[in-house]
Amino acid sequence: xxxxxxxxxxxxxxxxxxxxxxxxxxxxxxxxxxxxxxxxxxxxxxxxxxxxxxxxxxxxxxxxxxxxxxxxxxxxxxxxxxxxxxxxxxxxxxxxxxxxxx
Amino acid sequence: xxxxxxxxxxxxxxxxxxxxxxxxxxxxxxxxxxxxxxxxxxxxxxxxxxxxxxxxxxxxxxxxxxxxxxxxxxxxxxxxxxxxxxxxxxxxxxxxxxxxxxxxxxxxxxxxxxxxxxxxxxxxxxxxxxxxxxxxxxxxxxxxxxxxxxxxxxxxxxxxxxxxxxxxxxxxxxxxxxxxxxxxxxxxxxxxxxxxxxxxxxxxxxxxxxxx
Numbered sequence: 001x002x003x004x005x006x007x008x009x010x011x012x013x014x015x016x017x018x019x020x021x022x023x024x025x026x027x028x029x030x031x032x033x034x035x036x037x038x039x040x041x042x043x044x045x046x047x048x049x050x051x052x053x054x055x056x057x058x059x060x061x062x063x064x065x066x067x068x069x070x071x072x073x074x075x076x077x078x079x080x081x082x083x084x085x086x087x088x089x090x091x092x093x094x095x096x097x098x099x100x101x102x
Numbered sequence: 103x104x105x106x107x108x109x110x111x112x113x114x115x116x117x118x119x120x121x122x123x124x125x126x127x128x129x130x131x132x133x134x135x136x137x138x139x140x141x142x143x144x145x146x147x148x149x150x151x152x153x154x155x156x157x158x159x160x161x162x163x164x165x166x167x168x169x170x171x172x173x174x175x176x177x178x179x180x181x182x183x184x185x186x187x188x189x190x191x192x193x194x195x196x197x198x199x200x201x202x203x204x205x206x207x208x209x210x211x212x213x214x215x216x217x218x219x220x221x222x223x224x225x226x227x228x229x230x231x232x233x234x235x236x237x238x239x240x241x242x243x244x245x246x247x248x249x250x251x252x253x254x255x256x257x258x259x260x261x262x263x264x265x266x267x268x269x270x271x272x273x274x275x276x277x278x279x280x281x282x283x284x285x286x287x288x289x290x291x292x293x294x295x296x297x298x299x300x301x302x303x304x305x306x307x308x309x310x311x312x313x314x
Contacts, residue, residue: 001261002151007188008252010155014162014181016245021166023237027228029216030171033178036209037162040185048262051192055263061270062278064197068204069285073292075209079216080296087302092220095231 007048015041026093028082032075039071120173131156151191158184170226175213182206193264 014037021034043064050060086092135152138144144152157180164177182205189198217226231237274282 001145002148002191004257004260005252006151006155007192009249010158010188012245012248012252013159015248016241017159017162017166019244020237020241023240024166024230024234025228026231027171027220029213029220030166030174030228032216033165033175033213036178036205037165037181040182040205044185044188047189047192047194047197051194051262051265052257052260055265058265058270058273061194061197061265062274065200065274066281066285068197068200069289072204072209073289075212076296077292077299079212080299082216083219083300086220093228 004048004052007044011041011044011048014038014044026095028085028092028094028097029079031094032078032082036071036075039067043067127160128156147191150187154184154187154191157181158188169228169230171217171228172214172226175210175217178213179206179210182210192262195264196267196270 018034018037018041021037022031025031025034046060046064046067050058050064054060082092085097089097091097132153135144135149139146139149161177161180161182161184165174165181168174168177182201186198186201186206189195189201
């Protein structure tokens with residue numbers, strides 16, 4: 001059988017990659033994609049813990065379902081904002097839309 | 103026909119190149135895993151796990167490293183489908199199906215739409231920010247801390263137990279009705295807000311002009 005550590009290791013690698021993407025990318029939509037990677041890493045963790053350690057109550061599975069739903073809402077709303085910014089300023093780069101930075 | 107597609111000159115080249123690279127990268131891994139399976143070093147679920155592991159990490163690397171944003175978005179699909187395989191491996195069929203439907207379908211389409219409507223059509227190549235080395239350092243540090251923490255703890259010898267769809271539904275609608283409804287309202291509000299934000303607001307000046 002696969003030990004639980006393998007899933008946790010996969011989740012750690014995925015989270016670190018997503019974190020790198022959030023910090024290094026300039027396009028707002030690519031940052032959004034990296035956030036999705038981090039959410040997916042957390043979901044893997046929760047599902048693995050629920051399936052291995054808590055199969056009677058499996059609260060982690062329920063949380064994962066909510067994470068999927070909230071991630072969908074987040075992507076929809078963030079894309080609306082990005083399209084708005086692109087129409088106003090003709091750019092989708094986060095470092096060029098910096099008028100709130102003082 | 104082909105020249106009417108977006109990014110025409112790149113399309114066939116990308117498919118050819120991507121397929122070749124994927125085949126070259128995955129064939130040795132697959133051969134190594136099958137050899138290990140034959141000599142009984144690993145079991146069949148472990149073979150599937152390591153294949154999904156390779157797929158997920160390769161897709162995530164592509165999503166954060168590829169300079170062309172459309173390729174990065176397509177690379178993300180690999181990761182999301184690999185995660186669905188991980189859920190199946192853990193015995194959670196419903197979450198695997200929800201993952202394919204929501205991420206493989208909806209979220210990916212939305213992201214590619216966003217890319218196409220902003221700057222992918224003009225210039226799909228986006229350079230990364232200047233804080234790249236800093237970002238790499240922090241990300242590696244974070245990954246090492248997580249990995250050290252989880253390998254340091256002892257998790258016992260538990261095995262993955264599949265949760266039946268019936269038990270999942272009973273638990274969801276028995277103890278989590280209120281959060282479920284709140285998530286429904288949240289989705290409604292968020293998508294209405296997205297529509298409101300993305301809609302062009304042209305009519306207002308016209309009515310003012312008509313009034314004056």
